[in-house]
Amino acid sequence: MMAPRGRSTARSSLCRKEGWFRRANAPPRPRPDALSKRKLNGLGNEARFEYDEQRRNWHANIGPLATPQLLAAHESLWEIVDSNRQDTGHAKGAVAIDAFPGLGKTTIADSFGFDYHRTLLTRYGPRTEDDNDRIPVCRAGLISNTTPRMLNLMLCDFYGHPGLTGTEKTFADQALGYMLSCETQLVIVDDVHFLNMRTKDGLRIVNHFKSLANEFPVTFLFVGVDLRSRGLMTEGLTANSTYRAQTARRWTLLTVSPFEVSSRAGRTDWRRLLLGIEKNIVLSNSWPGMVAKDLSDYLFARSTGHIGSLMTLITRGCYRAMRTGEEKLTAELMDGVKNDAASEKGRIRLQSALDQGMLTTRPPSDIPMAGGHPKRTRRKAS
Structure with missing residues (x-):
């Protein structure tokens, strides 16, 4: 039952x-055993601390859940990445996940990257024909003052490049060498919205991305917030210049929508999401329907349908339920849990609509209370 205490892999x-x-x-991650309240109270101090530590780590890392948004994005990503087989010298199409904060875009990108990584290692083995480590995926995260040289250095850093001196071209050549020798196929670049298209460095980075796409035999997966309005697709030109921008022709844009309950399908998806969360909650006083039925309206109002805000609320609520000894989630307990500012701002309008019967999260009667999300399907590289 008890897992050894240690550092979470999330800290790497x-x-x-x-x-x-x-x-x-x-x-x-091993799921903690569900203990009755009597067995929980019977644990000694050290055993109780270890058990609660295990539950805190578990609740903070629920998922990723196979939401319709994740499944649809993964299907498109497999299609794009696995069909990018152009010979060297031909630019490969890139893909960008563009969505507002709290909708799970980074989770979608990383979970796809993990699936792709495991699939290629299973199919081709951990070593290349030249006996180098096979590294199917490379990942970098931009910062506000990223320059082309810095981006190249970030790519080198991923592979463990020890040097800190060199020119933009030196690091680009080294990064290309690593990708070729390690047979990297996918490069994930997160936080692309940090690029300012009104600055010279921002424009240089976008042009640099195009150059890398021409030279590197990989598919780039960009992740960011509101990329279209930030000028990424028009390369800093006017909004009417999209058709003249190479980026708009080379980047396939994937979007992620929040959950909605104005339609039958939307309410069904919301119920299934809550069922998937509910079956992962480990509290001694929980019951079937605690989340998916009794808190359905409440959680939608407080999260405004954003999965990031919802999971934050669930994680903090479980922590409070454990700390207070209530060992269950109720609206009264959750009222004391703080959430992000955007969700709290949108809560009043949604709660009013739910209270007045203008909106409901109740699903069609044919959706059972038992069960949860369908299992995630993993596509194989051909």
Whole structure:
């Protein structure tokens, strides 16, 4: 029942190959045993601390759940990445996940990257024909003042490049060498919205991305917030210049929508999401329907349908339920849990609509209370 105390794999940077491999190859996190309140109270101090530590880590890392948004994005990503087989010298199409905060875009990108990583290692083995480590995926995260040289250095850092001096071209050549020798196929670049298209460095980075796409035999997967309005697709030109921008022709844009309950399908998806969460909650006083039925309206109002805000609320609620000894989630307990500012701002309008019967999260009667999300399907590289 008790897991040994240790550092979470979440603390390892995904922008280093060691951290990426540790997360991608990690076995499923063991689910803590569900104890009755009597057995919970019978634990000694040390055993109780270890059990609660295990539950805190578990609740903080529920998922990723196979939401319709994740499944649809993964299907498109497999299609794009696995069909990018152009010979060297031909630019490969890139893909960008563009969505507002809290909708799970980074989770979608990373979970696809983990699936892709495992699939290629299973199919081709951990070593290349030249006996180098096979590293199917590289990942980098941009910062506000990223320059082309810095981006190249970030790519080198992922592979463990020790040097800190060199020119933009030096690091680009080294990054290309690593990708070729390690047979990297996918490069994930997160936080692309940090690029300012009104600055010279921002424009240089976008042009640099195009150059890398021409030279590197990989598919780039970009992740960011509101990329279209930030000028990424028009390369800093006017909004009417989209058709003249190469980026708009080369980047396939994938979007992620929040959950909605104005339609039958939307309410069904919301119920299934809550069922998937509910079956992962380990509290001694929980019951079937605690989340998916009794808190359905409440959680939708407080999260505004954003999965990031919802999971934050669930994680903090479980922590409070354990700390207070209530060992269950109720609206009264959750009222004391703080959530992000955007959700709290949108809560009043949604709660009013739910209270007045203008909106409901109740699903069609044919959706059972038992069960949860369908299992995620993993596509295989052909």
